[in-house]
Amino acid sequence: MSKKLSFGIWSSVKMSVILIALTAATILVGAWCPQEGQVGKEKVFETLGKDNGQLVINLGLADTFHSPWFLFLIAMLSLSMLAASFERVFPRLMTLKNKMPLLGLNEIAKLPFNKKIEIDSSSDSSTESGGTAISAIDDVEAKLKKKGFNIIREGNKFTGEQGLIGRLAPSVTHVGLLSLLVGVTITSWTGFNGFQPVKLGECLSFEDSKHSNLWMGSLPKWQARVVETRRENHPTGEPKQWYTTLNIEDKFGKVIKTGELSVNNPLTYDGVDIYQSSWGIDSIALKFNGQKQQIPVNPMGKRFAAFLPLDQDSVMIFSVMDQKSDLRIFAKRGDWEAPKILTEIKPGNEATLGGVKLTYEGIVPRTGLQYKRDPGIFVVYTAFGFIMLGVMLAFIPHRHVWVCEEVDGKRKYLAIGGRSPKAKIAFERMVLKILEPYELQEAKLQAQRETEKVFDSPKDDHKREEICQTSK
Amino acid sequence: MSDLQVALTNTAGVTSILSFWIFVASNAFKNWKPKILGSAFFVLLIGFIALTCAIVARGIEAQRFPLSNLYESLLWFAWAIMGAYLWLAATLNHAGVWHLGWLASLTAASFFLYGSWLPQSQHDIQPLVPALVSYWRQIHVPPLIVSYAMFFLSGLSGLVQLWWAGRRVSVFGLIATIVLACTAIALGTFSQVAVYYLQALFVGGSILGVIFSWLSLKKVKTQAINASREELYDDISYRCISVGFPLLTIGIITGGLWANHAWGSYWSWDPKESMALVTWLSYAAYIHLRIHREIASDKLAVVSCIGLLLTLLTYLGFNTLGFGGLHSYGQLK
Ligand code: HEM
Numbered sequence: 001m002s003k004k005l006s007f008g009i010w011s012s013v014k015m016s017v018i019l020i021a022l023t024a025a026t027i028l029v030g031a032w033c034p035q036e037g038q039v040g041k042e043k044v045f046e047t048l049g050k051d052n053g054q055l056v057i058n059l060g061l062a063d064t065f066h067s068p069w070f071l072f073l074i075a076m077l078s079l080s081m082l083a084a085s086f087e088r089v090f091p092r093l094m095t096l097k098n099k100m101p102l103l104g105l106n107e108i109a110k111l112p113f114n115k116k117i118e119i120d121s122s123s124d125s126s127t128e129s130g131g132t133a134i135s136a137i138d139d140v141e142a143k144l145k146k147k148g149f150n151i152i153r154e155g156n157k158f159t160g161e162q163g164l165i166g167r168l169a170p171s172v173t174h175v176g177l178l179s180l181l182v183g184v185t186i187t188s189w190t191g192f193n194g195f196q197p198v199k200l201g202e203c204l205s206f207e208d209s210k211h212s213n214l215w216m217g218s219l220p221k222w223q224a225r226v227v228e229t230r231r232e233n234h235p236t237g238e239p240k241q242w243y244t245t246l247n248i249e250d251k252f253g254k255v256i257k258t259g260e261l262s263v264n265n266p267l268t269y270d271g272v273d274i275y276q277s278s279w280g281i282d283s284i285a286l287k288f289n290g291q292k293q294q295i296p297v298n299p300m301g302k303r304f305a306a307f308l309p310l311d312q313d314s315v316m317i318f319s320v321m322d323q324k325s326d327l328r329i330f331a332k333r334g335d336w337e338a339p340k341i342l343t344e345i346k347p348g349n350e351a352t353l354g355g356v357k358l359t360y361e362g363i364v365p366r367t368g369l370q371y372k373r374d375p376g377i378f379v380v381y382t383a384f385g386f387i388m389l390g391v392m393l394a395f396i397p398h399r400h401v402w403v404c405e406e407v408d409g410k411r412k413y414l415a416i417g418g419r420s421p422k423a424k425i426a427f428e429r430m431v432l433k434i435l436e437p438y439e440l441q442e443a444k445l446q447a448q449r450e451t452e453k454v455f456d457s458p459k460d461d462h463k464r465e466e467i468c469q470t471s472k
Numbered sequence: 473m474s475d476l477q478v479a480l481t482n483t484a485g486v487t488s489i490l491s492f493w494i495f496v497a498s499n500a501f502k503n504w505k506p507k508i509l510g511s512a513f514f515v516l517l518i519g520f521i522a523l524t525c526a527i528v529a530r531g532i533e534a535q536r537f538p539l540s541n542l543y544e545s546l547l548w549f550a551w552a553i554m555g556a557y558l559w560l561a562a563t564l565n566h567a568g569v570w571h572l573g574w575l576a577s578l579t580a581a582s583f584f585l586y587g588s589w590l591p592q593s594q595h596d597i598q599p600l601v602p603a604l605v606s607y608w609r610q611i612h613v614p615p616l617i618v619s620y621a622m623f624f625l626s627g628l629s630g631l632v633q634l635w636w637a638g639r640r641v642s643v644f645g646l647i648a649t650i651v652l653a654c655t656a657i658a659l660g661t662f663s664q665v666a667v668y669y670l671q672a673l674f675v676g677g678s679i680l681g682v683i684f685s686w687l688s689l690k691k692v693k694t695q696a697i698n699a700s701r702e703e704l705y706d707d708i709s710y711r712c713i714s715v716g717f718p719l720l721t722i723g724i725i726t727g728g729l730w731a732n733h734a735w736g737s738y739w740s741w742d743p744k745e746s747m748a749l750v751t752w753l754s755y756a757a758y759i760h761l762r763i764h765r766e767i768a769s770d771k772l773a774v775v776s777c778i779g780l781l782l783t784l785l786t787y788l789g790f791n792t793l794g795f796g797g798l799h800s801y802g803q804l805k
Pocket residue numbers: 010011012013015016017019020076077078080081084088089092166169170173174177390391394756759760763
């Protein structure tokens with residue numbers, strides 16, 4: 001005999017609901033309130049105003065998901081789930097194999113849903129199926145079997161079960177949720193991640209990566225150099241895809257691997273995944289009368305532009321879209337309504353503007369790279385699998401039936417009872433459908449008996465007449 | 473948009489309104505009721521088929537999976553509502569299911585209207601931003617939209633259940649709450665009212681409305697109780713959740729897989745992501761409450777309506793009420 005574990009209220013379903021509700025409410029607050037870690041302090045102030053913003057930050061609401069309260073809730077949720085699993089969920093797995101008792105007429109009558117029908121005891125045949133007569137209980141058994149019930153029968157009693165596999169649901173789901181926490185912990189203690197915009201020709205370095213306080217991991221010894229990066233457009237000019245080619249170099253600068261990445265197609269090396277997450281133009285490379293110069297540009301709508309003041313009143317504007325597009329040069333004066341285009345130069349070409357020979361060498365792109373090493377990912381993905389499987393199993397309705405055929409007094413009855421806690425109506429409807437022929441038969445039997453009774457008692461002429469009349 | 477697509481979408485919209493009125497009209501003709509209800513089912517079926525074709529046509533025209541902006545997601549939502557109701561009515565084959573039928577038609581019709589009022593840029597087929605060009609999009613988004621639709625039906629079914637449980641005051645309270653929430657969303661989409669008022673309207677209204685309805689569960693109109701209908705709608709409500717919950721789980725997790733694949737992090741506490749998690753947890757609470765029938769079924773019905781409000785907040789509220797975040801397909805600009 002095994003000792004029964006008990007954690008009292010901590011493992012109760014009530015506790016689970018309270019904890020789940022508190023967690024949900026906390027996450028709701030975190031979803032509503034701009035999170036400082038994601039959008040920056042400025043944005044928090046911008047959205048909520050200076051005073052409210054500061055209040056929210058002081059209250060910890062702008063960092064909800066790292067707040068001690070949230071971590072406390074997650075810890076409680078895990079402990080409670082663990083307790084419930086050992087006390088109530090896993091032990092149930094043991095009972096899966098237990099045989100269910102068979103029930104008689106009186107016991108079936110006590111089930112939450114039950115039906116008792118009188119059957120014809122004179123001839124043991126109840127319904128005609130395929131020409132041969134079979135008894136009621138055999139017929140019901142066959143029908144339930146057809147519906148996937150697992151039947152255990154002894155004499156004129158049987159019990160059936162369907163959807164037994166659904167009872168694995170809580171175990172599978174909870175194991176999944178607990179392993180998710182394990183996976184996340186592994187990652188947080190040994191992994192790292194970060195984002196860095198890198199100019200063409202420069203290297204992605206991991207120095208600024210983020211990791212948790214309790215970190216036990218290490219950073220890579222190699223580096224990744226951007227050797228090419230470009231943008232592809234839809235015909236309308238909207239960006240379609242961004243590409244970057246990286247050289248992985250060891251600490252002496254020797255190339256170990258080359259690879260291309262784009263949005264949704266990361267590059268992996270040594271357990272580090274590198275992702276394309278944004279793309280922009282850092283500057284444009286120009287030559288003024290043969291003298292090289294790089295002018296930084298900023299995003300402006302779909303394009304990137306630089307403003308070069310010429311004097312008090314006029315500016316020159318350089319505008320490009322991507323590596324292939326022409327460089328457009330405009331001039332704008334205070335009294336002009338709109339900038340005037342001066343010229344357009346193809347990459348690699350030149351033009352003369354006011355006596356200056358201007359060569360447009362091309363753009364210097366900047367690729368936004370996201371990177372991470374996630375050692376717990378395998379556990380996390382396995383957990384995802386368990387959770388998905390578990391919640392799907394949870395909705396397989398689990399159904400029990402008990403059936404018996406017994407003589408009570410002089411008459412013979414078929415009794416059927418059962419339960420289906422999850423899908424009650426459909427279950428009851430199924431049972432009633434199976435019983436339909438027997439209910440008709442019972443009605444007939446009763447009518448017959450009524451008639452017999454009347455004809456057997458000649459004193460009651462009045463009633464006999466009535467019956468004769470209605471039957472006409 | 474091609475003419476065919478417009479015609480098909482309009483057919484779906486019109487049939488959803490028509491079936492609503494047929495459901496309503498059936499009350500006036502006691503003798504003809506079963507026939508009239510049958511025709512409402514049929515009309516809705518035509519709408520469902522038309523909408524299916526419209527979505528397919530849009531996909532062919534755009535040469536991509538047709539689920540990438542708010543307008544398209546509304547079409548999917550209406551599609552799922554119609555389909556799920558037809559499925560319930562066909563499998564339960566129960567005359568009483570029509571109480572949900574007119575609500576489902578009304579919901580689908582409202583979503584069509586909402587969609588048709590969106591700016592033209594939403595109706596036009598536009599190229600995708602790089603982040604959305606991925607086969608993951610069709611794995612991640614449809615389960616979510618369908619799960620939202622199932623949760624909606626579940627909440628509506630909860631309303632009908634409460635009605636037949638004689639909890640009329642609660643029903644009116646919840647209807648008012650849902651209408652208020654929808655008003656906030658409509659204002660957020662089509663007007664310039666400051667988002668903070670709308671957030672307050674949605675959240676404040678929901679909290680007060682739900683508390684009011686919960687407390688008024690005690691007010692029972694005993695002569696209005698119909699236990700078998702109450703049970704039927706309790707069952708339907710759960711059935712919808714039992715389809716919606718796994719779908720939401722799959723949607724959230726595949727979203728995580730996509731995010732991890734695309735930019736290296738399966739979870740970033742993005743507002744919409746977090747909100748979906750809140751909704752998920754609320755339904756996890758629901759199923760735990762249901763395990764051993766921990767609470768009475770009328771209270772569970774209120775929980776399913778809370779779920780509906782959270783679903784609305786996740787699906788439309790976050791973008792229209794200005795909560796921000798990455799998930800731009802729900803956004804207008
Ligand atoms: C505080 C933490 C939790 C506790 C104490 C807890 C406890 C329980 C218990 C006692 C059961 C019933 C097992 C049975 O009767 O066989 C159960 C079932 C279940 N739990 Fe949890 N649980 C917790 C958190 C969660 C969470 C966060 C989820 C997320 C979805 C979850 C999903 C499920 C599922 C799917 C079932 C199966 C329900 C069914 O079969 O209808 N649990 N839980």
